Amino acid sequence: MSYADDEVRWDVVTAFVRLGLARGEKVIVLPCPEVPEEEVLARIDFPSRSTALARERGQLVLSSMRTVIRPDTEFTAARQMGRLRAETERATAEGYAGLRAFIDMGWVAALGTDTAVVTHRETHADALFTGRPYTEICAYDRRRFTPAMVAAMESAHPRVLLERLGSLWAVCGQPDDALRFVGEADSANEEGFRRSLEIALARTAAARRLAVDLTRLHFLSVGCATALLTLVRGATGHDLVEVRCAQAQHRLLRRLGADEVPQLAARELIRPW
Known part of the structure; x- marks a missing residue:
């Protein structure tokens, strides 16, 4: 750190x-x-x-x-x-x-x-x-x-800690150019969460595909989950937005209507810790 x-x-x-x-x-x-x-x-x-x-x-x-x-x-x-x-x-x-x-x-x-x-x-x-x-x-x-x-x-080092407890970090990079969120996607960080998604969707418009990794989040609020679904639903230029998530996150997204967003594919993964 x-x-x-x-x-x-x-x-x-x-x-x-x-x-x-x-x-x-x-x-x-x-x-x-x-x-x-x-x-x-x-x-x-x-x-x-x-x-x-x-x-x-x-x-x-x-x-x-x-x-x-x-x-x-x-x-x-x-x-x-x-x-x-x-x-x-x-x-x-x-x-x-x-x-x-x-x-x-x-x-x-x-x-x-x-x-x-x-x-x-x-x-x-x-x-x-x-x-x-x-x-x-x-x-x-x-x-x-x-x-x-x-x-x-x-x-x-194999891990770099967030500077402050309760913060949110968004990073894009290798190996698959996915947008990865780390930390707390709560109401205090909702604006940053939404903005990072908007930038990532704009950046991948030509490729028409985006991967979003939520597995390193300690918390995903209803507001941030709803923002994710809303932005993906509006990304009509994308053929696929793959959302990698933990079991509880997957359950939350489905309850909020993820199955009704045709270009969204939620994939449940085991948390990497």
Whole structure:
């Protein structure tokens, strides 16, 4: 993930930590070295003290990159990944379902590490996850890293998180030039949802075909679903608009009249997570 707002960072940290605890995983948080531990704890605990017990029993741990690579003083990918592999094995041996780590990349400047070393680690970390119950978020503060570095890291990672909880992201691209929606297609994002569909329909007018992927949405409102059907019904220049959706989304679209839109073909898929 990347952020340029401290509130965004804490929203994601809190959600990531609490989800891991609820799943019975061990959680390690490596915050930005410049943030006092008292602030980190206050942020994670807000609005209640429900994470305090997890810290007391060792399920939730605050750490730092200096601690992870100790006794080394200079960062190396081999040292860091070796320690994380060992911590994953330790977590499962202790009876936890797995290990998850939130790593704020503010440590790079604090340790004076070359960004080329960081880039190599981020693009060669598959072994950390293969065959292991390990989850990791790397958080890049856009006020500290260049746009080129952030863009490179977004390409290097298999997933890029939305900047804010409750937001909507629309993207077109490879491999099949489909319009993909990610996040929350609710009333607050309905205008953006509609506009993205309008642009995609205009862009594919010559091809007369469009694929719309809804499977990465956490929520699809009646308003957004209705907007989709209305726009597809009005796209008389298209021979086919394929809508890939989850079971609940498919059921909603059918109840709203999807079967009466001749050029729309709804295809139910299993969610990709």
